[in-house]
Amino acid sequence: xxxxxxxxxxxxxxxxxxxxxxxxxxxxxxxxxxxxxxxxxxxxxxxxxxxxxxxxxxxxxxxxxxxxxxxxxxxxxxxxxxxxxxxxxxxxxxxxxxxxxxxxxxxxxxxxxxxxxxxxxxxxxxxxxxxxxxxxxxxxxxxxxxxxxxxxxxxxxxxxxxxxxxxxxxxxxxxxxxxxxxxxxxxxxxxxxxxxxxxxxxxxxxxxxxxxxxxxxxxxxxxxxxxxxxxxxxxxxxxxxxxxxxxxxxxxxxxxxxxxxxxxxxxxxxxxxxxxxxxxxxxxxxxxxxxxxxxxxxxxxxxxxxxxxxxxxxxxxxxxxxxxxxxxxxxxxxxxxxxxxxxxxxxxxx
Amino acid sequence: xxxxxxxxxxxxxxxxxxxxxxxxxxxxxxxxxxxxxxxxxxxxxxxxxxxxxxxxxxxxxxxxxxxxxxxxxxxxxxxxxxxxxxxxxxxxxxxxxxxxxxxxxxxxxxxxxxxxxxxxxxxxxxxxxxxxxxxxxxxxxxxxxxxxxxxxxxxxxxxxxxxxxxxxxxxxxxxxxxxxxxxxxxxxxxxxxxxxxxxxxxxxxxxxxxxxxxxxxxxxxxxxxxxxxxxxxxxxxxxxxxxxxxxxxxxxxxxxxxxxxxxxxxxxxxxxxxxxxxxxxxxxxxxxxxxxxxxxxxxxxxxxxxxxxxxxxxxxxxxxxxxxxxxx
Numbered sequence: 001x002x003x004x005x006x007x008x009x010x011x012x013x014x015x016x017x018x019x020x021x022x023x024x025x026x027x028x029x030x031x032x033x034x035x036x037x038x039x040x041x042x043x044x045x046x047x048x049x050x051x052x053x054x055x056x057x058x059x060x061x062x063x064x065x066x067x068x069x070x071x072x073x074x075x076x077x078x079x080x081x082x083x084x085x086x087x088x089x090x091x092x093x094x095x096x097x098x099x100x101x102x103x104x105x106x107x108x109x110x111x112x113x114x115x116x117x118x119x120x121x122x123x124x125x126x127x128x129x130x131x132x133x134x135x136x137x138x139x140x141x142x143x144x145x146x147x148x149x150x151x152x153x154x155x156x157x158x159x160x161x162x163x164x165x166x167x168x169x170x171x172x173x174x175x176x177x178x179x180x181x182x183x184x185x186x187x188x189x190x191x192x193x194x195x196x197x198x199x200x201x202x203x204x205x206x207x208x209x210x211x212x213x214x215x216x217x218x219x220x221x222x223x224x225x226x227x228x229x230x231x232x233x234x235x236x237x238x239x240x241x242x243x244x245x246x247x248x249x250x251x252x253x254x255x256x257x258x259x260x261x262x263x264x265x266x267x268x269x270x271x272x273x274x275x276x277x278x279x280x281x282x283x284x285x286x287x288x289x290x291x292x293x294x295x296x297x298x299x300x301x302x303x304x305x306x307x308x309x310x311x312x313x314x315x316x317x318x319x320x321x322x323x324x325x326x327x328x329x330x331x332x333x334x335x336x337x338x339x340x341x342x343x344x345x346x347x348x349x350x
Numbered sequence: 351x352x353x354x355x356x357x358x359x360x361x362x363x364x365x366x367x368x369x370x371x372x373x374x375x376x377x378x379x380x381x382x383x384x385x386x387x388x389x390x391x392x393x394x395x396x397x398x399x400x401x402x403x404x405x406x407x408x409x410x411x412x413x414x415x416x417x418x419x420x421x422x423x424x425x426x427x428x429x430x431x432x433x434x435x436x437x438x439x440x441x442x443x444x445x446x447x448x449x450x451x452x453x454x455x456x457x458x459x460x461x462x463x464x465x466x467x468x469x470x471x472x473x474x475x476x477x478x479x480x481x482x483x484x485x486x487x488x489x490x491x492x493x494x495x496x497x498x499x500x501x502x503x504x505x506x507x508x509x510x511x512x513x514x515x516x517x518x519x520x521x522x523x524x525x526x527x528x529x530x531x532x533x534x535x536x537x538x539x540x541x542x543x544x545x546x547x548x549x550x551x552x553x554x555x556x557x558x559x560x561x562x563x564x565x566x567x568x569x570x571x572x573x574x575x576x577x578x579x580x581x582x583x584x585x586x587x588x589x590x591x592x593x594x595x596x597x598x599x600x601x602x603x604x605x606x607x608x609x610x611x612x613x614x615x616x617x618x619x620x621x622x623x624x625x626x627x628x629x630x631x632x633x634x635x636x637x638x639x640x641x642x643x644x645x646x647x648x649x650x651x652x653x654x655x656x657x658x659x660x661x662x663x664x665x666x667x668x669x670x671x672x673x674x675x676x677x678x
Contacts, residue, residue, distance in 0.1 A: 065655055066474030117654035128476040128653030144478035145436060146408045179407030180439070207408055209384035215407040282383045341660035344648060 031242050038309055041083060041241050042301050043318055045075040048099045049297045050326045051108065055098065055115060055129075058330060059276050064115050068129050068276040071099035074202055076296035077266040078103045080244025081170060081200050084252045088167030090138045090160070092153040094174055095130035096202075096270075097142025106134045108325060109332040118336035125339045138167075146207075147173065147180030154186050157197035157261070168196040168255040176207025178222060179215060190261040191229045198251050199231070199263040202238065208274045209282040223265040231263050238268030239294045271295075354534040357527040359501035360390050360466075363508040364428060366538045368398055371426060374512060377404040377413060378430030378466075387432050388468060388527055414440035414465065418448045418517075421463035426512055434469035434483045434521070441486070448517040449492030463517045464508075470523040470562055470613060472662050476653030482561075482614035487519045488590040488623075494543055495590040497521040499564035501532040503588055506541030514543060521590075523562040530565060546594040548601070552581035555675050556601045558624055559611040560587040563663060567611050570669035580676045590620055598624055599632045606637030609675045611668055616644040638678035643671040 031038065052070040059068050071078065078099035082091065085104075093100045101111050106122065114121030115129050123133050133141040140156065143149035153171030160167045177183055178201070190197050201222055205212055212220055219225075223233035236247045244266060251262045269291040273280045280288075292298075304310040354362065368374045376391060382405040385392030395403040406413050410431060417427035431437045437444075444465060451461040471480035488495045496511055496518055498504040504522070511518035549564060550571055559567045564586045571582040585601045587593065602608045608628055610621035621642040628640055645661045652658060 066476055066653060067479060117656065121654075125654030125657060126477070126652040128474075131477060131653070144476075176408045179409045181409065181411060207379075208387070209380045210405050210407070214405060278384075281385075338656040339652075339654050341657060344646060344652065344657055344660055348647075348649060 033242070033245075035309055037083075038304060039314070039318065041079050041245070042304065042315070043322060044079045044103050045241060045297050045300065046319060047108070047322045047325065048075045048078065048102050050322055051098060051102060051112070051329070054112070054326050054330050056272075056276060058116070063334060064129070065117070066128055068115075069096040069274065070270070070272050070276070071096050073271040073291065073295070074204060074238065074268045075099055076241035076300070077200070077202050077238040077244055077268050080241040081172075081248045081264070081266075083245050084249040085168075085170065087138070088165055089252075090140055090153070090156045090167065090169040091172075092140045092149045092156065092169065093142050093172040094146070094149060094177070095142050095144045096174070097130065097132050100172060101132040101134070101139060101142075104134075104137050104139050106132060106137055106139055108329045112329040112333040113336045116333040116336065117339070118333055119339040119343075120332070120336040124343060147177035147182045149173065150177070150182050150186040153197060154190050154195060157190070157195035158193060161193070161195050166256060168198060168252055168260070170198045170200055172200045172202055174207065175201065175203045175205065175212050175216075175222070176210070179207070187226065187229045187231060191231050194258070195261055196255040196258070197261040198248070198255060199226075199261065201263070201265045202268055203265055204268050204270050206270075206274070206283070209278070211283070221265070223263060226263045231261055233263035233265065235265045235267065238266030239291070239296050241296055241300060351533050351535055353531055354501045354505075355528050356498075356501050356504050356522065356530050357388060357390055359505040359534050360508060360522060361392065361394070362534065363505040363512070363538070364391065365394060365397070367509055367512045368394070368402065370538070373424065374426045374428065375402040375404065375420075376428040376430065377406050377417060379408055379413075379432045380405060381430050386430060388524065390430070390466070390468075390522075409439075410436055411439040411443055414443035415447070417463050417465070418443055418451070418461055421448075421461040421517070422451060422459050426462050426464070428464045428466060428512065430466045432468070433475075433479050434467045435478045435481045437467055437483055440465075444493070444517070444519070445486065445490050449490045452516065453492060460515050461517045462515045464511045464514075464520055465517070466520045466522060468522045468524045468527075470525055471651045471658065472525045472562065474653070474655060474658065475524075475651065477650040480651035482612075484521055484590055484614060485619050488620060490591075492517070493591060494518045495521065496543055496588065497523070497560045497590055498588055499523070499526060499561055499586050500530060501534045503541055503547070503586070505534050506539050507543065507588065509538055510540045510543050513540070518543070521561070525562050526565070541588070544589045544592045544594055546597040546601075547586045547588055548583060549586045550582065550584035552583040552605070554580045554582065554605055555607040555609065555672060556583045556585065556605045557609045557611060557672060558585045558587060558598060558601065560590065560620070561613060563611050563613055563668075566663060566665045566668055569665040570672055573665070573669055574672050574676070578673065578676065580672075582672060587620070587624070593623060593627065595627050595631065598627055602628045602632040603635040606635055607675050607678065608636070608640050609671055610640070610642040611663060611671070612642070612644045613663060614644060615647050616642050617647055619644070638675060641671065641675050643668060
C-alpha cells in the first residue's frame with residue numbers, strides 16, 4: 001500500500017485521491033467487478049441512504065428517541081470496505097454505525113427495531129442507535145465512547161492471530177477519535193504485535209462541530225503519520241465505492257497473509273449534522289453542496305447506466321425494491337412489542 | 351431577578367465570573383463555536399474570544415490535565431466534560447493529580463479548577479449517555495463535589511466553585527437543564543459549598559436527595575401531603591463532598607424517619623454514606639429503620655424508553671417508598 005506519497009497508486013492499485021474527479025466513482029477506471037457485484041454495491045448504498053432518511057423521519061415523529069447519528073454521505077466507505085470481508089472477519093465500529101451494520105448484512109428489520117427500542121431489536125432494545133450488535137455476523141458493535149473501540153479491535157485481532165483463525169478485524173473510527181491517546185496506543189501495539197487489523201479512518205472533516213484543522217497540528221492528512229508506527233497506509237476517495245473496495249481488497253489479502261496491520265484513510269463527508277440535534281452552525285452550506293456533487297448514491301448509478309453496465313430500469317427497479325424494504329422495516333419496528341421491564345435483569349452476570 | 355432554566359443559570363454564572371476575572375477561561379469539546387453540546391456556553395466565544403473560550407479535541411485526559419496545570423499556575427479554568435460518561439479518561443488527572451496537589455506540596459500549590467460534568471439519565475441516552483458518576487469523585491478526599499438541582503442553586507454554587515481554591519467537580523443534571531425554571535438574581539451571588547438545603551418543611555418523614563431527584567421527591571411529597579396528610583421534610587444535599595453532616599443529622603432527628611432517594615445505583619453510593627452518618631450520629635433519635643430508594647443494580651441505563659422508565663426512579667415509585675416509610 002502506498003504511504004507518504006500523495007498519489008496512492010503503489011501496491012494498493014487504483015485507489016484515488018480525494019478530489020480527483022476523473023477517477024472518482026469508477027468513471028476513470030475499468031472495474032474488475034461483475035454486474036451483480038456492481039449492482040449489489042449500489043443496492044447497499046441506496047439501502048443505507050433510505051434507511052437513514054427513514055430514521056430521521058421517525059425521529060421527527062418521536063418514534064426514535066435519544067441520540068441519532070446518520071451515515072448520510074459516507075455510504076461508499078462502509079459498503080466498499082465491507083464487501084471484501086468474509087464470515088471469519090470481525091467488524092468494530094463507532095456510534096455512526098447503521099451503515100456498517102447494513103453493509104454487513106445485519107437484519108434491516110431488527111436494526112430498525114433496535115432504534116425504536118423494541119423487543120425485536122438486535123439487542124432487544126437495550127442498545128439503540130449507537131450500539132447495533134450481532135455476534136453471529138461478527139459485528140462487534142457500534143461504540144459510543146469516541147476512540148474506545150480501537151483497543152477492543154486490537155484485542156480481537158490479537159486473538160485472531162493467536163488462535164490462527166485467518167480472520168481479520170476491521171476497525172472504523174473518525175477523525176475526532178485520533179485525538180484520543182488510545183488511537184496512538186493502539187497503532188503502536190498493533191504494529192509491535194503485527195496483528196491482522198485494518199484501521200479504517202472515516203475522515204469526514206469534522207469531530208462533531210470541530211473542523212479537523214482546528215484541533216489537529218500539521219497536515220490535514222492522517223495516513224502520512226501512520227508509517228511512523230511502521231504501518232503502511234493508503235488514502236482513498238471515500239465517495240468512490242469502487243476505489244474503496246479495491247483498496248480494501250488489497251489490504252485484506254495482505255492481512256490474511258500475515259502482513260498486518262494496515263491503514264486506510266477514506267476522505268468522506270456527512271451531509272447532515274453530527275447528530276439529529278446538530279444545526280451545523282459551524283459550517284457553510286457551500287461545503288456541503290460541493291461534496292454533494294460527488295454523492296455516491298447519485299453519481300455511481302449514473303455511471304453504471306452511462307457505461308451500459310445496467311439499464312435505468314434495472315436501477316429504478318432496484319430502488320423500488322429497497323424503498324419497499326425500508327417501509328417494511330419501519331412497519332416491523334413500529335408494530336413490534338416493547339421489551340418487558342423484567343428483561344432489565346437479564347445478562348448482568350454469567 | 352429573571353426567570354431562568356438551569357442551563358441559562360449555568361451560562362449566566364460563567365459569563366459574570368469571566369467578566370470579573372480575566373484569569374478564568376473555559377475549555378472543552380465544542381464549547382466555543384458550537385456553544386457546547388447542550389449550549390451551556392452558547393454565545394460566550396463572541397463576548398470573550400477564542401483565547402478564553404477554547405475548543406479542545408476529543409481528549410478528556412488532556413483536557414483535565416491542561417486545566418489542572420493552568421490552575422496550579424494561578425488561573426481559574428473551567429473544563430467542560432461533554433457527557434459524564436466520557437469522564438473516565440480524565441480520572442488520572444482529576445482523582446490522581448488534582449485532588450492531591452495541595453496535600454502533596456505541603457500547601458504551597460493548589461488547584462482552583464472547576465470541572466463541569468453534565469450527568470444523569472431519563473433523556474433516552476442509553477448505555478453511554480446517561481450515567482451517574484458522582485461516587486468516584488465523592489469518595490476522593492481533596493475534591494469537592496457539587497450537584498445543584500435548581501437554577502438559583504446552580505448559579506450560586508457554580509460561582510462558589512469557580513472562586514473556590516480547590517478542585518470542584520460540578521455536576522449538572524442533563525434533564526434539569528431545560529426542565530427546571532426558577533427565579534435567579536441578575537447579579538453574581540454565592541451559595542455555600544458543603545451546605546445542604548431544606549427544599550420543603552415537614553414533620554413526619556425526612557427525605558434526603560440531590561439532583562433531578564429533588565424535583566421528583568418534591569412532587570411525591572405534595573401528593574403524600576394531599577392524599578395521606580403526611581408531611582415530608584425534603585432535603586437537597588447540593589454538595590456530595592463534603593457532606594453536610596450537621597444538617598443531615600438535624601433533619602433525621604426532626605422526624606425520626608429517613609429515606610434517601612438517588613438516581614445512582616444504591617450499593618456503595620452517596621446514600622450509603624448519608625445513612626452511615628445518620629447511624630453514627632443520630633441512631634438513638636430514629637423511630638424506624640433507615641430506608642433508601644434508587645434504581646436496580648444494573649451495569650448501565652438501557653436505551654429502550656420502556657426499560658429506561660422501568661430503571662429510573664419516578665415520582666410514583668418514590669411516593670410508594672415514602673408511604674412504606676411513613677407506615678413504619
